[in-house]
Amino acid sequence: MAVIKCPNCGAETEPTSAGILSVCPQCQHDLRDEAEKQMREARKERAKTIARDDSVTTHEYIVRTKGLKKEYRMGEEIVHALRGVDLDVRRGEYLSIMGPSGSGKSTLFNMVGGLDKPSSGTCFIEEVDMAQLDAFELAWLRCRKLGYIFQTFNLIPVMTALENVTLPMIFAGMSTDEMMDRGRELLDLVGLGERLHHKPYELSGGQQQRVAVARSLANAPAIILADEPTGNLDLQTGREIIDLLKELNMESGVTIISATHDLKMIDVSDRVVHIRDGQVERVEKRADLKLEIGTMGEH
Amino acid sequence: MDVKKLAQLASEGQAGTEIQKLIALPWADAFRISLRNVTLRIGRAAITAAGIILGIAFLMSVLTSKVAQEGIDRSEANKFSHSVETIQSVDQGTPESKKEADDAKAQRAGKQDWLVVMSLLVCGVGITNSMLMSVTERFREIGTMKCLGALDGFIVRLFLIESALLGFIGSIVGVLIGHLFILLSVCIKSGFSTPAKMDWKEMGFYILISLVVGTLLSLLAAIIPARAAARMPAAAALSTEV
Numbered sequence: 001m002a003v004i005k006c007p008n009c010g011a012e013t014e015p016t017s018a019g020i021l022s023v024c025p026q027c028q029h030d031l032r033d034e035a036e037k038q039m040r041e042a043r044k045e046r047a048k049t050i051a052r053d054d055s056v057t058t059h060e061y062i063v064r065t066k067g068l069k070k071e072y073r074m075g076e077e078i079v080h081a082l083r084g085v086d087l088d089v090r091r092g093e094y095l096s097i098m099g100p101s102g103s104g105k106s107t108l109f110n111m112v113g114g115l116d117k118p119s120s121g122t123c124f125i126e127e128v129d130m131a132q133l134d135a136f137e138l139a140w141l142r143c144r145k146l147g148y149i150f151q152t153f154n155l156i157p158v159m160t161a162l163e164n165v166t167l168p169m170i171f172a173g174m175s176t177d178e179m180m181d182r183g184r185e186l187l188d189l190v191g192l193g194e195r196l197h198h199k200p201y202e203l204s205g206g207q208q209q210r211v212a213v214a215r216s217l218a219n220a221p222a223i224i225l226a227d228e229p230t231g232n233l234d235l236q237t238g239r240e241i242i243d244l245l246k247e248l249n250m251e252s253g254v255t256i257i258s259a260t261h262d263l264k265m266i267d268v269s270d271r272v273v274h275i276r277d278g279q280v281e282r283v284e285k286r287a288d289l290k291l292e293i294g295t296m297g298e299h
Numbered sequence: 300m301d302v303k304k305l306a307q308l309a310s311e312g313q314a315g316t317e318i319q320k321l322i323a324l325p326w327a328d329a330f331r332i333s334l335r336n337v338t339l340r341i342g343r344a345a346i347t348a349a350g351i352i353l354g355i356a357f358l359m360s361v362l363t364s365k366v367a368q369e370g371i372d373r374s375e376a377n378k379f380s381h382s383v384e385t386i387q388s389v390d391q392g393t394p395e396s397k398k399e400a401d402d403a404k405a406q407r408a409g410k411q412d413w414l415v416v417m418s419l420l421v422c423g424v425g426i427t428n429s430m431l432m433s434v435t436e437r438f439r440e441i442g443t444m445k446c447l448g449a450l451d452g453f454i455v456r457l458f459l460i461e462s463a464l465l466g467f468i469g470s471i472v473g474v475l476i477g478h479l480f481i482l483l484s485v486c487i488k489s490g491f492s493t494p495a496k497m498d499w500k501e502m503g504f505y506i507l508i509s510l511v512v513g514t515l516l517s518l519l520a521a522i523i524p525a526r527a528a529a530r531m532p533a534a535a536a537l538s539t540e541v
Contacts, residue, residue, distance in 0.1 A: 110534040115442075116532055116535075135450060140322050142445070142446055143448020146446075148443075152439075154446075156444070159335070171324060171453075172323075215447070
């Protein structure tokens, strides 16, 4: 991390190796806000660069798949859900996976999310081969590095909104006080501060999905995986969720991978991967898409 | 909605170099979640518990009537020995006939033991079935928990705590029902002085045994369904339609 300039006395200080610097050694001014601001700026800048620039170095790929294949046995028949998918996802990217139902996009989503094992091929998350992980490491990865959002919200029905959001924090070993504070704050920020103790069935679809978004952020993941997040929502609410995800992506630089066939998603995606018959049909960049949408509008 | 703040919160911890390598489900939290599952799915819980209540009530009724019968026999024997001292002439059966009566009693007790074991087995199968159903209807929930970072062991733990709770509560109710019912019927049949003749130390021991048997039975019955649920791959668990 870069040096932090004290807004009070102007002294520039190098943060400690852990990246923590709370007070200015010169004038004892509280530097936490300043440090956070700088960190955010840096991340935002990086996200913008990634969105613009194609020439990012290879280690900036957060997810890579190589020759991913998945076969299911359905009675006598063998169904090829994926027939060798090579996909690289950049850090901080907003990627949409599109395709008709049965195209294998949910299967791909499951592989990337570590929910299912491929028949052959490899999937790397942050240079770690998922196939090499044991159950404990996989759980750790899901808990700390990945956040999931589902079409059917998948909140735990017997738990309140707050308990749903704090559940991943329990798994992560957070202390109760810290957990409650963070949970409250997250829910407050998605606009559900008044409904902390409501059960999922007492919330509307949009509200449930917002609880799910808050839950996916519980342990500050590097990647948010969203499987048809707008599939069960009306247009307006779907739009809100998409905007929320996009802004999160822009502000915090979290990578978002979303399986969808919602066309509204195209607007906000950096890249769109089209899947057909278990293969990548084509990859579109946002710039090209904008052009397409523009020409369509002129008819 | 303050997305800027949210984003900041979302990225907290990402920058930290210190990685806490820990996945945990403390017992207190597990207990709280399980208790919630029992109280909020009270209908399902009641059905599972009913199996235990019936089984334990039967076990308890057999044990209570045994203790009561022993108490009555003992007081009869005391009375008899007193009367033997006063009326010497009365001949109350030869040693052979006494042995025969003992044999018949032992046979009856054996049959009763067999019945108790059978009823507990049937009750165990019932609980397994009920737990299997309750696990099946929660596949999606299990898949979600796995996505959030739950280990297989957490899922098993949650279900085992739940079934132990149900087993314990069901056993208490079963003990109460079986005990009070038999006590009442004995009182009506042999007079209300019977409870005083009973060996309450022995009775207390049997009550404890019944509670332990009920809880263990329910726990054992839940192991297979819980393990099956926990071993399911997350993707498969999530995509189940129930």
